[in-house]
Amino acid sequence: MNEYKGSQLRYLFESVLSSANSLTAKRNSNFSHFIKWDKIGDEKTRAHTDGVFYLEEKDTRTLIVYTDTPLWAAEFTMDKNIYMTRIAFEFGDSWIDELRFKPSSRVSKKKQYEAQQKKKEEYSLNSVELKETELNEIYSLINSVEDKKLKNQIFETMVTYYKWQKLEGLSD
Numbered sequence: 533m534n535e536y537k538g539s540q541l542r543y544l545f546e547s548v549l550s551s552a553n554s555l556t557a558k559r560n561s562n563f564s565h566f567i568k569w570d571k572i573g574d575e576k577t578r579a580h581t582d583g584v585f586y587l588e589e590k591d592t593r594t595l596i597v598y599t600d601t602p603l604w605a606a607e608f609t610m611d612k613n614i615y616m617t618r619i620a621f622e623f624g625d626s627w628i629d630e631l632r633f634k635p636s637s638r639v640s641k642k643k644q645y646e647a648q649q650k651k652k653e654e655y656s657l658n659s660v661e662l663k664e665t666e667l668n669e670i671y672s673l674i675n676s677v678e679d680k681k682l683k684n685q686i687f688e689t690m691v692t693y694y695k696w697q698k699l700e701g702l703s704d
Contacts, residue, residue, distance in 0.1 A: 565595060568627065572618045580604040582636035586628075595628045598636040605633040660695040670694070 565586040570578055582598040599605040608615070612631055619627060670690045677683040 568623060569595065569597060571622060572615055577608065577615075580608075592630055593628045594630040594632060596632045596634060598634055600636060602635040605635045608633040660698050662691065662694055662698075666694055667691075 566584045569581065569584045573581060580600050582600050584598065585596040587594045587596060597608065599608060612633075615631055619631070670687060673690065674683055674686050677686060
């Protein structure tokens with residue numbers, strides 16, 4: 533009887549260990565795919581890659597590359613043939629059959645954070661007041677510009693620059 537329980541426990545233990553090894557292998561597999569993708573990509577590609585996911589369905593091996601913005605996903609999609617050529621040259625035809633680019637789900641959180649930071653920055657700049665002498669200096673610099681729209685844009689830019697310098701403590 534004890535021998536029977538021992539074999540059941542051994543079977544259970546081997547089953548659990550096999551599952552754990554399978555999960556670890558999948559995680560390591562995605563990591564190894566990330567390393568391979570890193571070899572394929574150039575500096576620009578690596579800078580805008582947020583992660584990779586390897587997917588095997590039926591007879592198709594797909595590498596999904598997640599980018600930090602939808603713009604980069606579109607850019608990399610246009611260069612897909614270049615990447616597929618690099619992959620074939622570096623790893624042969626045995627690695628992947630298809631390559632897809634998608635924006636990362638973390639992108640929206642990143643954009644929200646950037647918007648919050650921009651609001652904080654705008655609030656800080658709006659709280660800075662320029663002296664009359666500083667405004668007069670700006671007016672004298674843009675006095676020769678005739679186009680009103682351009683003049684206004686230059687004025688706004690220079691005011692922002694002066695305020696930023698004050699905020700950073702670079703001027704009085």
